[in-house]
Amino acid sequence: MITSTSNARVKRLVNLKKKRKVREEEDVFLTEGIRMFREVPPELLKEVYVSESFYKKEGEVIRQVMKKGQAKLEELSDSVFQYASDTKTPQGILCVVKQKHYTLSEVAQGDSPLLMVLERLQDPGNLGTILRTAEGAGVTGIILSEDCVDLYNPKTIRSTMGSVYRMPFVYVPDLAKALEKLKEMGIKSYAAHLGGVHDYDEEDYVEPCAFLIGNEGNGLSDEIAGLADTYVKIPMEGQVESLNAAIAASVLMFEAARQRRKNV
Structure with a gap:
């Protein structure tokens, strides 16, 4: 059992929690909680850390799940686990998971792709919610500009509620070029825009299509909005001008899902 916050492995966990660069260098990310532990694909699970008290209660369950893969298990004292955790009330289990990587072609594949294209999103909760909602709405992939918040940020991971394991996504260095590629593939783009x-x-939205969602404060840039085939708006009542990025994305995704169900 590790009982000191000065332990090198504990310091590494803290760095993985706080620093995107460290996560990228090791090609891993952190997840917390029993649900995220149970849902992680065995081939992606590398290490599991448990608090002393949690292991006493759930040790058998943990060992049964870990039989499916080759991950290493380490026990931490409750105080050390609290130090390593990203939550105020830790559930007692933390996993180091291998990152997944996709290409633009892989994300946009399929008979009738339904894509989300995100530009400069900065809020981890918004991104995580979009990822989770995308899975529920049948979205086939997510494309992100390079300056979006890190999808492997612990706050984003928590918001995905496990969808991070299943929803294909790709960061692209040039979003404009990616949109041109989608157009070449016959995928029509719709910009959520006040105009x-x-x-x-x-x-x-029955045919292959992509929704463009912009930054929380400024919306889509003129360049990216200008590449959309069509602008669409969500009509507002009262004095509300627009919706939160994640909520607007959800409205659009489930409208597409509704249309596609009717078309089956």
Whole structure:
């Protein structure tokens, strides 16, 4: 059992928690909680850390799940686990998981892709919520500009509620070029934009398509918005001008899901 916060392995966990660069160098990320532990694909699970009290209660369950893979198990004292954890009330189990990587072609593949294209999103909770909602709505992949928040940020991971293991995504160095590539593949793009002429539910999303969602404060840049085939807007009542990025994305995704269910 590790009982000191000065332990090298504990210091490494803290660095993985705080620093994107360290996560990228090791090609791993951290997840916390029993649900995230149970859902992680065995081939991606590298290390498991448990608090002393949690292991006493759930040790048998943990050992049974870990039989499926080759991950290493380490026990930490409760105080050390608290130090390493990213949450105020830790659940008692933390995993080091191998990152997944996709190409633009892999994310956009399929008979009728439904994609989310995100530009400069900065809030980890928004990104995590979009990822989770995307899985629920049947989205086939997510494309992110290079300056979006890190999807492997611990706060983002928590918000995905496990969808990070299953939803294909790719960061692209040039979002404009990626959109041109989608157009070449026959994928129509719709920008969520206050300048939209049509309401979002007046368009046809049954064919291959992508929704463009911009930064929380400034929306889409003029360059990226200008590359969209169509602007769509979500009509507002009262004095509300627009919705939170994750909520707007959810409205669009589930409208596409509704149309596609009707078309089956």
